Amino acid sequence: MTVSTHSGRPRSRGLLASAALLVTAAMALVPASPAAAHHGWDGFETNDLVYIAGTVSSEGIWGDPHSLFDVTLDAQLPASTPDLPIPEDLSGPEDSIRVEAALAYDGPHDELEIIIAPPWWSSSNGLNRELEVGERFQGVGYINSTDDGLFRPVAFWYGDDNAPVNQVIGNTLPVRAPLPGAAQASDEPADVPSTVEDPVEMAPPAQGANAAADSGSEAWVVWAVFAAVVVAAAAGSVFYVRHRTRQDERDQDA
Template sequence: MKSTTLHTPRGIRGLRLLVAAGTAAVVALGTVLIPVLPAAAHHGWPGFETDRLVYIAGTVSSDGVWGNPHSQFDVTLDSNLPADTPELAIPEQLQDPEDSIRVKAALSYKGPHKELEVIIAPPAWSGQWGLGRALKSGERFRAVGYINRTNDGLFRPVVFWYGDDDVPVNQVLGNTLPVRAPLPK
């Protein structure tokens, strides 16, 4: 009996290889992007209550994380916050009256937490705007920014001031607030 070998035409074999490679690429891309999606929602401005700026002040209470995609640390809030943002130097990038008036008018945090987790820009950006190192536990920290929409214990500043000298640091990575919230009444 004569053995017969069936051959797949070259065009179909190439198509099968292309489909297999495409499927592998989609699966690989999915495993990379799926973990990024919650992080983007967690860290992006749309995940925060950008309709109102909030002022916080206190001391850094954890070593946190100094790195990418964002640096994070905890701040124990002062027990007696002023009604609104005290007179502090506004970073050059946010001195446009449309932005600086909003930063200066931010009302103090009145939420339930005595400590907030703070998320700031990665070291390359924070360093570019005035903070070239991790903040130290016990260091003074003041900020104006937004509370997270789904985690009211998470705060993201648009500007912050650190240390005894209240060194200002822009956090919007540009020259305007991500959203110009209405001024408080």
């Protein structure tokens, strides 16, 4: 009986160690899975740029993967985007003209939930703090496809001095949609997708002009190495359990 009890312990410990390893690996891999649809631009009406204006009405949530807060809209909005400083990355004529031509929001809500990039991105593009309740907010962006109370800006302006904040990576809108109320030029596609990425799907940028691309490549390498280590560790655990089981059986036979 003593031999049997002793021989069962290494096997049990080995099985528990293997299970713990696999559970830990699965939990670690969860953040690497694709983000939910609302994290990307695909979940928004990117063919319709909308202008909103109002005041921040909640303290919000500031952090990864996105910052969220509410804005109570002005009772009266201008017909389209007023004269505001365009963020430098969107100052090209193909994009700035679309931002400036965005029609004012005419939806059913007096208050909208605003979703923006995480602080590490916004802080390097014009906003280095949390917005305060009662602070002026203006934005041009998109209404969510399934939640018409959710607004995501491509650019926004805050405070009395209308400080501009870029919310896209690169220098182009997610989609260069046709201008409102204007026929599309014959030599320009009606809907031109861009290569703009979602800031939440990138690691905080390192220094240098190609930091965003480099960080993305490095992330793939890190996860590939991690996956290889997990597979090797799992295989080693299985081998260990089988080896100890056979050894215990030999000891019992002896």
